[in-house]
Amino acid sequence: MQVTVTVNGQEVTRDVEPRTLLVHFIRDDLLMRGTHWGCDTSNCGACTVWVDDEPVKSCTYLAVQADGKSITTVEGLEKNGELDPIQKGFMECHGLQCGYCTPGMMMVGRALLDKNPHPSEAEIREGISGNICRCTGYKNIVASIQWAAEHPVSTEASEVTA
Amino acid sequence: MTAVEDTPSVPLSPAGNPIGFGRMPRKEDVRFLRGQGNYVDDLNLPGMLHGAVLRSPFAHARINSIDTSAAEALPGVKAVITGETLAGLGLAWMPTLSYDTQAVLATDKVRFQGQEVAFVIAESRYIARDALELIDVDYDPLPVVYDAKKALDADAPVIRDDKEGKTDNHIYDWEAGDKDKTEAAFAAADVVVTEDILYPRVHPAPMETCGSVAHMDPVTGKLTLWTTTQAPHAHRTVYALVAGLPEQKIQVISPDIGGGFGNKVPIYPGYVLSIVGSIVTGKPVKWMEDRSENLMSTGFARDYHMKASIASTKDGKILAVKVDVLADHGAFNGTAQPTKYPAGFFHIFTGSYDYPAAYCNVKAVYTNKAPGGVAYACSFRITEAAYVIERIVDCLAAELKMDPAELRLKNLLKPEQFPYTTPTGWEYDSGDYEKTMRVAMEMAGYEELRKEQAEKRARGEYMGIGISFFTEGVGAGPRKHMDILGLGMADGCDLRVHPTGKAQVRLSVQTQGQGHETTFAQIVAHELGIPPEDIEVIHGDTDNTPFGLGTYGSRSTPVSGAAAALVARKVRDKARLIAAAALECAPDDLEWELGRWYVKGDPSRGRTIQEIAMDAHGPLELPDGVEGHLDAQVVYNPPNLTYPYGCYICVVDVDPGTGQVKVRRFIAVDDCGPRINPTIVEGQVHGGLADGVGMALMELIAFDEEGNNLGGSFMDYLLPTSMECPDWELGETVTPSPHHPIGAKGVGESATVGSPAAVVNAVIDAISPFGVRHADMPLTPANVWRAIQGSPVRTDIAVS
Numbered sequence: 001m002q003v004t005v006t007v008n009g010q011e012v013t014r015d016v017e018p019r020t021l022l023v024h025f026i027r028d029d030l031l032m033r034g035t036h037w038g039c040d041t042s043n044c045g046a047c048t049v050w051v052d053d054e055p056v057k058s059c060t061y062l063a064v065q066a067d068g069k070s071i072t073t074v075e076g077l078e079k080n081g082e083l084d085p086i087q088k089g090f091m092e093c094h095g096l097q098c099g100y101c102t103p104g105m106m107m108v109g110r111a112l113l114d115k116n117p118h119p120s121e122a123e124i125r126e127g128i129s130g131n132i133c134r135c136t137g138y139k140n141i142v143a144s145i146q147w148a149a150e151h152p153v154s155t156e157a158s159e160v161t162a
Numbered sequence: 163m164t165a166v167e168d169t170p171s172v173p174l175s176p177a178g179n180p181i182g183f184g185r186m187p188r189k190e191d192v193r194f195l196r197g198q199g200n201y202v203d204d205l206n207l208p209g210m211l212h213g214a215v216l217r218s219p220f221a222h223a224r225i226n227s228i229d230t231s232a233a234e235a236l237p238g239v240k241a242v243i244t245g246e247t248l249a250g251l252g253l254a255w256m257p258t259l260s261y262d263t264q265a266v267l268a269t270d271k272v273r274f275q276g277q278e279v280a281f282v283i284a285e286s287r288y289i290a291r292d293a294l295e296l297i298d299v300d301y302d303p304l305p306v307v308y309d310a311k312k313a314l315d316a317d318a319p320v321i322r323d324d325k326e327g328k329t330d331n332h333i334y335d336w337e338a339g340d341k342d343k344t345e346a347a348f349a350a351a352d353v354v355v356t357e358d359i360l361y362p363r364v365h366p367a368p369m370e371t372c373g374s375v376a377h378m379d380p381v382t383g384k385l386t387l388w389t390t391t392q393a394p395h396a397h398r399t400v401y402a403l404v405a406g407l408p409e410q411k412i413q414v415i416s417p418d419i420g421g422g423f424g425n426k427v428p429i430y431p432g433y434v435l436s437i438v439g440s441i442v443t444g445k446p447v448k449w450m451e452d453r454s455e456n457l458m459s460t461g462f463a464r465d466y467h468m469k470a471s472i473a474s475t476k477d478g479k480i481l482a483v484k485v486d487v488l489a490d491h492g493a494f495n496g497t498a499q500p501t502k503y504p505a506g507f508f509h510i511f512t513g514s515y516d517y518p519a520a521y522c523n524v525k526a527v528y529t530n531k532a533p534g535g536v537a538y539a540c541s542f543r544i545t546e547a548a549y550v551i552e553r554i555v556d557c558l559a560a561e562l563k564m565d566p567a568e569l570r571l572k573n574l575l576k577p578e579q580f581p582y583t584t585p586t587g588w589e590y591d592s593g594d595y596e597k598t599m600r601v602a603m604e605m606a607g608y609e610e611l612r613k614e615q616a617e618k619r620a621r622g623e624y625m626g627i628g629i630s631f632f633t634e635g636v637g638a639g640p641r642k643h644m645d646i647l648g649l650g651m652a653d654g655c656d657l658r659v660h661p662t663g664k665a666q667v668r669l670s671v672q673t674q675g676q677g678h679e680t681t682f683a684q685i686v687a688h689e690l691g692i693p694p695e696d697i698e699v700i701h702g703d704t705d706n707t708p709f710g711l712g713t714y715g716s717r718s719t720p721v722s723g724a725a726a727a728l729v730a731r732k733v734r735d736k737a738r739l740i741a742a743a744a745l746e747c748a749p750d751d752l753e754w755e756l757g758r759w760y761v762k763g764d765p766s767r768g769r770t771i772q773e774i775a776m777d778a779h780g781p782l783e784l785p786d787g788v789e790g791h792l793d794a795q796v797v798y799n800p801p802n803l804t805y806p807y808g809c810y811i812c813v814v815d816v817d818p819g820t821g822q823v824k825v826r827r828f829i830a831v832d833d834c835g836p837r838i839n840p841t842i843v844e845g846q847v848h849g850g851l852a853d854g855v856g857m858a859l860m861e862l863i864a865f866d867e868e869g870n871n872l873g874g875s876f877m878d879y880l881l882p883t884s885m886e887c888p889d890w891e892l893g894e895t896v897t898p899s900p901h902h903p904i905g906a907k908g909v910g911e912s913a914t915v916g917s918p919a920a921v922v923n924a925v926i927d928a929i930s931p932f933g934v935r936h937a938d939m940p941l942t943p944a945n946v947w948r949a950i951q952g953s954p955v956r957t958d959i960a961v962s
């Protein structure tokens with residue numbers, strides 16, 4: 001089946017088997033390896049991307065379901081060579097260790113801030129509770145998202161994203 | 163309030179990083195944040211094929227026949243390999259890290275659910291998986307040993323009938339300590355407390371599962387293996403020994419690793435199969451297991467059934483401790499630990515207390531479960547040891563009606579007793595235990611917590627306060643005593659300073675998220691004064707790094723960190739000779755300040771390390787015996803382990819109606835000696851604390867009576883999320899190791915080792931008004947509720 005999606009702003013069309021999972025489409029067909037997978041049961045969130053700006057676990061979503069939609073992956077966070085505040089936050093606050101859960105965590109964290117620019121600690125914990133990290137014990141991930149909330153992109157840049 | 167203080171300020175580099183120890187952002191972060199990490203599954207070589215493993219649905223069954231014809235006929239399938247194929251190559255069995263054998267692919271029978279039976283190689287991962295469905299295996303199910311306690315029954319089926327003359331499921335008996343002295347101490351004691359304490363089977367479950375890409379170049383005969391390994395050099399040697407491949411033609415590359423926690427120390431059949439697959443097809447072959455395969459077949463952890471007894475005077479002076487262990491090793495003894503220590507370092511169970519007598523014996527058995535046992539940040543079974551002593555000390559406190567903090571303070575080793583030889587033979591290097599405990603109690607507000615608890619109890623609310631004081635032994639280890647499969651546990655380090663004064667340091671250890679690219683640059687920076695951003699850390703590639711045993715058991719900083727400091731000092735000494743030649747003075751006339759040799763009494767005359775680097779490569783005439791260039795090499799053989807320790811306090815609230823536990827606070831005060839990068843150290847501790855909460859409350863691999871694995875997916879194997887973890891409160895004390903070049907003790911596993919007891923002690927403290935003195939992990943709502951009802955059940959097996 002043919003699938004046309006806009007990935008990080010670029011339209012791509014590919015032939016895929018109907019059963020192809022979005023995570024495999026992104027990784028193996030589009031060769032974008034920033035999106036990871038960590039389970040077979042939709043539990044870990046390592047595969048989180050946005051489909052039309054909503055976080056989705058791409059291991060539980062078929063590539064064909066994304067036809068005509070726009071997909072944003074971790075590779076799409078950086079704008080004009082400038083890291084997104086969420087990326088800077090993870091760096092500033094040591095929000096990552098092995099880095100495997102990190103793309104998923106950042107996609108969820110950024111989406112949370114887009115809806116709720118000033119979340120409380122409890123709201124952040126709730127927001128990332130569908131994503132598992134085995135390395136950090138979450139404290140610094142929460143701090144990283146708080147950092148990003150406190151250092152939003154400049155108005156001009158946020159208008160561009162909006 | 164926190165007791166964490168930043169290390170004294172050191173000079174900053176032009177990039178704003180400390181030239182030495184201190185907080186700095188990690189050098190490795192940028193690639194991960196951009197989605198540009200390079201994990202094994204990210205590798206995509208031209209012509210690469212994909213492998214998938216067919217696994218046994220039975221825990222114990224005879225294989226009558228395997229029909230692969232339909233699978234082979236599927237378009238896109240390149241080959242199907244069975245145990246028979248491997249037997250022809252002499253590769254059906256491989257050695258484990260404990261001198262046992264393990265089937266690469268089953269030939270005679272399967273011995274645990276999830277065991278490898280056949281391997282398909284196909285053009286895509288989907289086709290490979292499709293082909294698995296087409297393989298027809300005819301099994302005859304056999305009776306199953308699902309409970310270690312029944313493994314030695316006279317009528318138990320013999321699991322390892324592949325071993326000649328084997329008539330039972332016994333693996334070994336092992337003991338430590340002085341049995342007679344311990345029995346005498348027990349006989350003379352006022353108080354004896356005994357408890358059956360289970361450390362159930364859990365799994366490290368790193369977010370990235372295990373996998374490999376093998377490429378045997380048909381022309382050069384060189385094997386390149388990209389693989390999820392914590393020990394690339396040890397793996398290279400084992401592949402050479404197992405497969406008879408020439409070691410100089412094997413390159414093991416451990417790229418970015420998505421967490422290890424001990425899960426990536428052993429060699430798994432899948433790795434071997436990817437190699438065989440590449441040999442058979444002449445193409446690179448990738449094998450990546452899925453999550454269920456990871457949980458069901460790779461190295462589990464713990465599974466120790468312990469009976470612990472503690473003896474004391476009536477006023478709470480501990481006199482002796484003894485522990486009987488029944489160790490469930492699964493179907494193959496695949497534990498990864500130093501050869502002379504079949505039960506790992508379990509005999510450090512005497513803990514942090516001063517008493518003269520201790521004894522343990524460990525009986526190990528085969529069961530129809532996956533192999534493994536030493537994994538999950540356990541410091542070679544110190545997790546089990548720390549848990550059992552901290553749990554039994556709390557049981558003693560309950561018996562004596564004494565505050566558990568007071569009981570610990572009364573028995574902790576005193577600073578002047580170090581170096582201290584334990585009743586089971588360990589030599590603790592340094593410690594000021596009471597100070598650490600007092601810091602933790604102060605941070606927690608211990609007295610106020612006890613008051614709050616009393617008030618709440620009066621109102622029918624159940625809060626609990628749990629303490630754990632642990633001593634770890636890490637940095638294995640002295641070559642004379644410690645080897646794995648005959649490979650001594652010393653580690654090499656190479657340092658090259660290039661002409662422009664920028665450096666490369668090559669390590670034998672391999673990071674799985676611990677931040678080596680930053681920490682090791684900081685160690686070299688500390689010794690040489692070269693900014694950390696000018697030092698590239700090279701690791702994880704056996705062709706480009708010196709030999710060493712790898713990263714596990716918290717050994718990177720204690721062993722390779724020492725090697726990095728010493729190799730830098732060697733370069734510094736050489737730099738002195740070169741500087742003396744350049745300054746036309748005697749080396750003895752020079753003095754060192756960070757980054758520079760200068761003439762004593764005339765500080766304006768000197769050469770920076772960068773100038774010396776250029777001198778070393780330039781036309782400067784060097785004194786006799788001084789070779790050009792500025793580099794050095796060392797192999798570090800640790801004289802002893804290092805002994806980090808800490809005091810953890812956990813506060814929980816328990817709902818007696820549902821058994822639900824809420825971890826309200828967790829205070830962790832660690833003493834791991836000087837901290838090279840405090841931010842990284844704190845991150846290591848946070849992660850380990852989450853492990854502890856997970857094991858104490860939710861993580862479990864249980865089995866039913868057919869040997870079905872009941873923790874085979876993340877639906878069943880529950881991991882802590884942001885909701886179960888509190889906002890960790892960290893503190894520190896600093897007691898350097900006297901024998902480590904920079905005094906650092908290692909910290910990677912401290913929190914995993916120390917925290918489960920604090921959580922369990924807190925829960926038991928909360929529900930002690932119901933007459934509960936012990937309940938086994940995991941303390942799920944159901945298990946807590948049953949304990950409150952006075953009707954606990956075995957947590958590790960589900961029987962109908």
Ligand code: FES
Binds near residue numbers: 036040042
């Ligand atoms: S891979 Fe685990 S939720 Fe998608």
Ligand code: FES
Binds near residue numbers: 102133136369
């Ligand atoms: S950083 Fe390793 S899993 Fe989150």
